Amino acid sequence: EAGVAQSPRYKIIEKRQSVAFWCNPISGHATLYWYQQILGQGPKLLIQFQNNGVVDDSQLPKDRFSAERLKGVDSTLKIQPAKLEDSAVYLCASSLGASGNNEQFFGPGTRLTVL
């Protein structure tokens, strides 16, 4: 079974530029998550989708971050404009459903460096 796929794996940009990350979840997984992991910290949930609807985006900085999950499969996370403090690893995860008993499976992440 294929895992969660993410691209690109690495990205270096200058502040005020824009960037987009892509995630393809495990086939059949209805729930998709984007996390931000700053160096030395645990991952923090940015946004959760159930199919193509947003369940939780309370920690998403909406003035600069946006995410979509068209057709309820792949998802894109965008940052525009980027700030220095956005340097982090962005992790995508998926699960069968949003129920608390469902296990989340993580992709390899995208490491973003903002200069």
Place this chain on the structure above:
Amino acid sequence: KQEVTQIPAALSVPEGENLVLNCSFTDSAIYNLQWFRQDPGKGLTSLLLIQSSQREQTSGRLNASLDKSSGRSTLYIAASQPGDSATYLCAVRGGSEKLVFGKGTKLTVNP
């Protein structure tokens, strides 16, 4: 607001030693607790998931326990190997159904 703490932040042991990693959480109303492993530059690999009704889970040389009432979990690694070197993260899933992570314990197993 759920907070997850992991102690110690870093641990260095000789190969073959048994070791325990600790995780504590402030709100005992959880669905489950999950232990992950993260290698440098990689994503998270799930090691063990303990449902709130369970006391422990075992996989190979790993054993995780859960004491919901005291808000604690431990990850026991038997006969450690250099390949076990990684950062171990604990995460709890509570009423909001969000996974809340600790900062992790960086483990180094020396040959």
